[in-house]
Amino acid sequence: MKTVGYLAASCAAGLALGAGPALATGAAAAPAAIGAGATGHQHRTPLPIGRGRVLTGADNGHTVTVHPGETVTVRLYGRRSRGVTFAWSAPRADNSAVLRQTDGGTTPTGDAGGRFRAGHRGTAALSARRTCRAGRGHVCPHVIIPWRVTVKVT
Numbered sequence: 001m002k003t004v005g006y007l008a009a010s011c012a013a014g015l016a017l018g019a020g021p022a023l024a025t026g027a028a029a030a031p032a033a034i035g036a037g038a039t040g041h042q043h044r045t046p047l048p049i050g051r052g053r054v055l056t057g058a059d060n061g062h063t064v065t066v067h068p069g070e071t072v073t074v075r076l077y078g079r080r081s082r083g084v085t086f087a088w089s090a091p092r093a094d095n096s097a098v099l100r101q102t103d104g105g106t107t108p109t110g111d112a113g114g115r116f117r118a119g120h121r122g123t124a125a126l127s128a129r130r131t132c133r134a135g136r137g138h139v140c141p142h143v144i145i146p147w148r149v150t151v152k153v154t
Helices: 002-016
Strands: 032-036 042-046 052-055 063-066 071-076 079-081 084-088 099-106 112-118 122-134 145-153
Touching: 052 063, 071 099, 071 122, 071 145, 112 122, 112 145
Parallel strands: 052 071, 063 145
Antiparallel strands: 032 042, 071 112, 079 084, 084 122, 099 112, 122 145
């Protein structure tokens, strides 16, 4: 019975921390990565952004249009609180002829990002997922939050 109580509290905490489907995680054109530290305070890490489009968690479910040769930069921001980290997987494109990944990865704080160069005309989907990682002695809700943006290259 005690485990159920911890799980319920963990699920409620996860929802309170923004693990729900509506994610608004930073300014779309911000030239810095923003993440929440263990205390909930935000910190900034300079991130060079080339000419092109910047996508964040707020763009989930949207369709964007870019031109061949433009760069699409994805910045997804993790969240740490009370012994758990809501972390993003590295974003991936489903069509490398349309969007070729030039770099990308994740950070220990749960942030993830990537850069993609628009190539041939067509449509590609960028996707990532947000999951919970529990610290020692903590429990995570078993929730996976998908992120997906359709990119049209015209």
